[in-house]
Amino acid sequence: TLHYADTLETQANRSFRKAFVQATGRVPDVYAVQGYDTGALLAHAMDVVGGDTGAKDEIIKAMEAMEFNSPRGRWAFSAAHNPVQDFYLREVRNNENVVLGVAAKALIRNNQPLLAYIGGRPDAFTEKGHNFLPGERVNKQLIIINNSRRTVGFECSWTLALPQPVTGSARASVDTGKQARIPLQFVLPGTLKPGQYDLSMTVEFSSGETQEDVFSIHVLPRLGPAVVKTKIALFDPKGKTAKLLEDLGISCDPVSADIDLAPYDMLIVGKQALTVDGVAPDIGRVRDGLKVVMFEQTADVLEKRFGFRVQEYGLRRVFKRVPDHPLLAGLDNGNLRDWQGEATLLPLRIKAKLGSRGLMVRRCGIKQARAYRAGCRGNVASVLIEKPARGDFLPVVDGGFSLQYSTLIEYREGAGLVLFCQMDVTGRTQRDPAAQLLANNIIRYVSAYSPGPRRTLVYVGNEAGRSHLESAGMRPGQFNGTLDPSQVLVVTPGGGNQLAGHKEAITAWLEKGGHVLAVGLKADEANAFMPFIVNMNKAEHICVVFESKDTGSLLAGIGPADVNMREPRELDLVSGGAAPLGNGVLAVANQGKVVFCQIAPWQFPYKRQYNLKRTFRLTSVLINRLLGNMGAGGTTPVLARFTKGSAGDSSPWGPWVNSFYLDKPEEMDDPYRFFGW
Secondary structure, eight states, X not given: OBSOOTTOOOHHHHHXXXXXXXHHSSOOXXXXXXXXXXXXXXXXXXXXXXXXXXXXXXXXXXXXXXXXXXXXXXXXXXXXXXXXXXXXXXXXXXXXXXXXXXXXXHHHHTSSSEEEEEEOOTTOTTOOOOEEOTTOEEXXXXXXXXOSSSOEEEEEEEEXXXXXXXXXXXXXXXXXXXXXXXXXXEEOOTTOOSEEEEXXXXXXXXXXXXXXXXXXXXXXXXXXXXXXXXXXXXXXXXOSSHHHHHHHTOOOEEOOTTOOOTTOSEEEEOTTOOOSSOOOOOOGGGGGTXXXXXXXXXXXXXXXXXXXXXXXXXXXXXXXXXXXXXXXXXXXXXXXXXXXXXXXSSOSSOOOEEETTEEEEEETXXXXXXXXXXXXXXXXXXXXXXOOSSSOEEEXXXXXXXXXXXXXXXXXXXXXXXXXXXXXXXXXXXXXXXXXXXXXXXXHHHHTOOOOOOOEEEEESOHHHHHHHHHTXXXXXXXXXXXXXXXXXXXXXXXXXXXXXXXXXXXXXXXXXXXXEEESOOHHHHHTTSXXXXXXXXXXXXXXXXXXXXXXXXXXXXXXXXXXXXXXXXXXXXXXXXXXXXXXXXXXXXXXTEEEEOOOGGGOOTTTSGGGHHHHHHHHHHHHHHHHHTTOOOXXXXXXXXXXXXXXXXXXXOTTTTTTOSSOOOGGGOTTOOOOO
């Protein structure tokens, strides 16, 4: 929700947006609207007082009396000098914030004396399961609540919009303070095509009020028999994943921790198969091409054995970050939410001691307060991994606070792959077709995985950039006048001028397959060595909206949250000569071999100014991902920690500091801490 949306269909908004683009060359955002309204307010007040800046009382009165016809809609000041305005429900579609409605009206609609809506099945009215297979039974119910002071009659009707619509109706009354519940049951045709089918209802009350609701049902195709021509080992000591693989038709050999994996092409690690300090198979052969799938592991294992920063927080929705990734074939964002049944990785309630600030848990060795948890119904992921800033990790989906967590991450090292699947696909209390399809996609994709080219780094630029890359596990080499196509050239401020005399050589190198990552360069410095002219405009950047890129792009795995800043800054944004993403904070040129990134992690001194820390962390992930897409990744202890754990780590801060992240954890870093307000 926000008090402005790009697509508001008012004359004031259309005129403002057209004039703003003509004046600045940029698309206006909410901050531009706020600045415009502030200027309009001051201009109106000064007109009233004839420009007399000393007439403070009259200026205040003029502001108090003004009613705005703003791009955000009509608004005015309350007696307490707060804006009285609409807040809009929005959804991002095709790079635009599309208005769904006024948030206050939605709040009012659901908090009036009478309420009618489509609820979950009769034994679980809050469930929102919507993924089904042809031939399955759909159970929902209509819920009518009467909080008025009199008995109310109602007539209701419903329609499931199948190729041959299914309709029904009922008439009844509901006493004051009571509810009426009308069970609905539909059997989907066995030949029903995959797609979205809406269940809609209308309720007409005897009071004259009418209410409507819609619930979308998503039908997925039935899975065919899996054809996997790979020799697979299964390490599943608790037996929690074998049943899933059997249902998918996947044949594999159960193995113990001391297995020699040389005869196998792929290892599947079952749900909760690893412990904090227990033995596990040696997966060092990943560098030579072994492929590993790790299904859901506990927070303790991910944090204390591997060194990830994690959250136990049940997500009922995640988002595709690499839309065309084979792991997500046949699934859209609508399928990655509100799965049927309950996830079973976490207990229904937090097991923690009650402290002065609530339930107390330890995260990264730091005591943190948590709110109560009540169930795992509908969860699609229960234990979330914070996106690493070190190592070649590709987040295929993300979610959680600030979209800084991923629950399906591809880790590449050498010729092999480790896929961390924290999506709750295993052991659900009720099967969900989307979870089954995702599990099937995982086995198919990993078994057929083929690595891309690996590259080394050459660095030219300031010392801050070099230091950052080294802290991220990179080994940037010096530029000696020649470049190989198996290298990535990273250029930061100061580096462009050093390369000016090598422009022809760099042009030829790019034509042979070389790659450049330019971080924080101004136009003149970029043009000093690039084989093309790039144009930039200095403009304010806070955030931007853009569509996620596909697997073939050097921007794959990157989303708007990764370039979101906690404070506005003026940046040199790319406006021409390269294909800008969003407002030009990122851009790609030279047939996808050159990437411009106009923000750098080392620009955010969070140790002196704490509110910059999240921006530092997000931009560190951003740089890491850009280099990973070019085939360069920092060293990590993933393979060693899988086999031996982190027992040998002597860091006083614990293994999570020197594994995958570039900052020390603090209590205030935790977005899920509970303040007890």
